[in-house]
Amino acid sequence: MARINEHYQKLQAGYLFPEIGRRVAAFQASEPDADVIRLGIGDVTLPLAPAVVEALQRAVGELATAEGFRGYGPDQGYPFLVEAILEHDYRARGVAIDADEIFVSDGSKQDSGNIQEIFAADSTVVVTDPVYPVYVDTNVMAGRSGAADDAGRYAGIRYLAASEANGFAPGPPDEPVDLAYLCSPNNPTGAVMSREVLAAWVAWARESDAVILFDAAYDAFVQDPALPRSIYEIEGARECAIEMRSFSKRAGFTGLRCAYTVVPRACAGRTAAGERVALHGLWARRQSTKYNGVPYPVQRAAEATFSEEGRKQTGEQVAYYMGNARRLREGLGTAGLGVFGGEHAPYIWLRTPGGLSSWDCFDRLLGGAHVVGTPGSGFGPAGEGYFRLSAFNDRARVDEAIARIQRLGAAGW
Numbered sequence: 001m002a003r004i005n006e007h008y009q010k011l012q013a014g015y016l017f018p019e020i021g022r023r024v025a026a027f028q029a030s031e032p033d034a035d036v037i038r039l040g041i042g043d044v045t046l047p048l049a050p051a052v053v054e055a056l057q058r059a060v061g062e063l064a065t066a067e068g069f070r071g072y073g074p075d076q077g078y079p080f081l082v083e084a085i086l087e088h089d090y091r092a093r094g095v096a097i098d099a100d101e102i103f104v105s106d107g108s109k110q111d112s113g114n115i116q117e118i119f120a121a122d123s124t125v126v127v128t129d130p131v132y133p134v135y136v137d138t139n140v141m142a143g144r145s146g147a148a149d150d151a152g153r154y155a156g157i158r159y160l161a162a163s164e165a166n167g168f169a170p171g172p173p174d175e176p177v178d179l180a181y182l183c184s185p186n187n188p189t190g191a192v193m194s195r196e197v198l199a200a201w202v203a204w205a206r207e208s209d210a211v212i213l214f215d216a217a218y219d220a221f222v223q224d225p226a227l228p229r230s231i232y233e234i235e236g237a238r239e240c241a242i243e244m245r246s247f248s249k250r251a252g253f254t255g256l257r258c259a260y261t262v263v264p265r266a267c268a269g270r271t272a273a274g275e276r277v278a279l280h281g282l283w284a285r286r287q288s289t290k291y292n293g294v295p296y297p298v299q300r301a302a303e304a305t306f307s308e309e310g311r312k313q314t315g316e317q318v319a320y321y322m323g324n325a326r327r328l329r330e331g332l333g334t335a336g337l338g339v340f341g342g343e344h345a346p347y348i349w350l351r352t353p354g355g356l357s358s359w360d361c362f363d364r365l366l367g368g369a370h371v372v373g374t375p376g377s378g379f380g381p382a383g384e385g386y387f388r389l390s391a392f393n394d395r396a397r398v399d400e401a402i403a404r405i406q407r408l409g410a411a412g413w
Helices: 006-010 016-030 050-063 079-093 108-118 133-141 195-208 279-290 296-304 308-334 358-369 395-411
Strands: 102-105 125-129 157-161 179-183 211-215 241-246 259-262 268-270 276-278 339-341 347-351 386-390
Touching: 006 133, 016 358, 050 296, 050 308, 079 102, 079 296, 102 108, 102 279, 108 133, 108 211, 108 241, 108 259, 108 279, 125 133, 133 157, 179 195, 195 211, 268 279, 276 279, 308 339, 308 347, 308 395, 358 386, 358 395
Parallel strands: 125 157, 125 179, 179 211, 211 241
Antiparallel strands: 102 259, 241 259, 268 276, 339 347, 347 386
8 A cells, every 4th residue: 555645644634725725615614695795815916917818919929930939948047037027126236146046937835845855854943923834834735844743834934923023024043944934015915024133044044054945926016126035135134035926916826827937056055964055056957857937928928928018017015915915904004903014915814803813703794794804823823813815805895894894892702
């Protein structure tokens, strides 16, 4: 009989968002006439920008001709997209990245989960808490942890509390750890790391000979140009950091799928014998072995987001969502809720009212206001007592959700 990977059995009952879906489905089955507003999962709602659609259509038309047909693309992405990424995401910010250090992929979720494959099974891991569940779960699956305790923390994984006291942006640990997962702007708290906090992390990683896995999927939502959008804006980061970015939220590609990961050639790990090995070659080998790349039309669509019209149109979409975030932040604040985030990210992180647990708050919002959010405890033990709302929805629906929550609060939680 085939043996299973028993590390999967350490995982909590279910991945967060399927559990939310299960509860919402059960509610709708019992209340079929309820008008449910979904502000839970961070999925975009606006249609693709016209520049993106036009690029897709042109690329599909090319594939319909003998002259324009393409099969397998380059392992790391087509040069036209890589060059656009270099010009607009890095050179425009004064960051030097080489073209062959960029790996185009079909999602940052996949990359943040797959990247752990190039590191030793006994590597130690540190995460901020609350945390995007994929960072933890994929390392549990790989065997880098023990069982979870009653609070949900896995033995062998180091947790750093992201709290109100530290602005939900903790500094590095006080001991060496091999791998550190950082997300800024942060999912779920909406906090963005300052240049000073990121510099402290980079200094720690270089001193500890650690690697930072930096998820910048929400970089386009940073409103203050003085705040870093890339970890490579910090001196020395090329020697210790891998960065992941996505077109999902910045350009509405959650269904289209395109992202990229940067692995600088200067970033290295060690063998058991102490030999330094560049991580670039390991990731290149992993991708060429297990992955065949993003389809040509999708890469043309991603390239179009960097055109003059594409930047204007996708920028307007980001502004729309950030307008929703502002309304949520202000509307819930006036309702007496403790509200955080929503300034540099499309997420509102709020303190649950009346001492409710995160899941009790979920049930109360769903049953009393017909609004779906995400329990903070689903992102880690330090998320207990908090709740996440997403700004990804129609403006009128967001306003209606605010009004419903205000009425629920006025009636008493």
